[in-house]
Amino acid sequence: MTAASSHLTLITGASRGLGRAMAEQLLQAGHTVLGISRKQDPQLAEIAKAAGAELTQWEQDLSDPVAASARVSAWLKAIDAQRFDSVTLINNAGTVGNPAPLSSAVEAELSLALRIGLEAPMLLTAAFLGATRGWRGARKVLNISSGLGRNAMGSQAPYCAAKAGMDRFSQAVALEEAGAPNGARIVSLAPGIIDTDMQVQLRGASAEKFPDRTRFVSMKEEGRLDSPTSAAAKVLKYLAREDFGSNPVADVRDPA
Ligand SMILES: NC(=O)c1ccc[n+]([C@@H]2O[C@H](COP(=O)([O-])OP(=O)(O)OC[C@H]3O[C@@H](n4cnc5c(N)ncnc54)[C@H](OP(=O)(O)O)[C@@H]3O)[C@@H](O)[C@H]2O)c1
DSSP: OOTTOOEEEEEESOSSHHHHHHHHHHOSTTEEEEEEESSOOHHHHHHHHHHTOEEEEEEOOTTSHHHHHHHHHHHHHHSOGGGOSEEEEEEOOOOOOSOOOGGGOOHHHHHHHHIIIIIHHHHHHHHHHHHTTTOSSEEEEEEEOOGGGTSOOTTOHHHHHHHHHHHHHHHHHHHHHHTSTTOOEEEEEEOOOBOSHHHHHHHTSOTTTOTTHHHHHHHHHTTOOBOHHHHHHHHHHHHTOTTTTSSSEEETTSOO
16 A cells, blocks of 8 residues: 555444454545444544544444445445555454344344344445445455354354345345456454453353353453454455455454
8 A cells, every 4th residue: 555545445444342352444545434233433533633534523323334334335436446556345243132032032122233244234235335336446345254154152143143144135236247357255264262242141141041151251361352453454364365365254363
């Protein structure tokens, strides 16, 4: 990236955890960032100002994916596409909900987890691809997946299903975009294990309903969690790789 280049990134879940750390690292001169979460982070606005970056923060609940994707589509269509050398969507927001066997799950919570974890990323990807179709800049979609989309865990059915669905729809979109003019490159990426609120939620879950809870407690005790700052740097390094998109289902630890 040169100092004169101009990049636009849309990122969900920018208010906390991995997404917050990625947003902070993206806020450099020449970058425009749209953060989409239920809450804004005033500190990010300060960071953007100091860096000479443009930041817009939406308070948008992704549990209504149709409204969120319509808003993204309208926003993209209203801005000057010619400005940007690259445009990227990072679907980062997700939720583990309250881990429990499916037989004792609360229907409304199940539905919410799938809307936030799977419907919203797919609808936002659709809106993004449609609105940026004729743009001149490089187009990328980075979906933040999880090892649990690839290896099942009891009491995590909605999370496993959302991430497995994210992996598969990314592969399907990669096939579609491969033949399109200025086709988007898309990757569903497992980001490693990160010391965020999500891990706090997993460690704090009911031991009775979530037998694997102890694994998350041990990982924390053994110091095996990556910091959000370090994980964000690794994910953004992967996003910048020349071969980004060559493997649509990947792990941040995959060698270049
Ligand atoms: N932490 C890990 O070990 C780990 C491992 C593998 C994969 N991942 C994946 O990495 C991503 C980030 O996880 P994290 O650990 O950083 O999670 P986190 O600390 O729980 O943060 C989740 C983010 O998603 C946003 N979000 C949640 N529900 C939302 C909603 N209804 N509408 C809009 N935004 C919503 C939150 O913002 P608001 O609360 O402001 O809405 C927050 O910014 C997730 O996709 C997760 O599945 C994490």
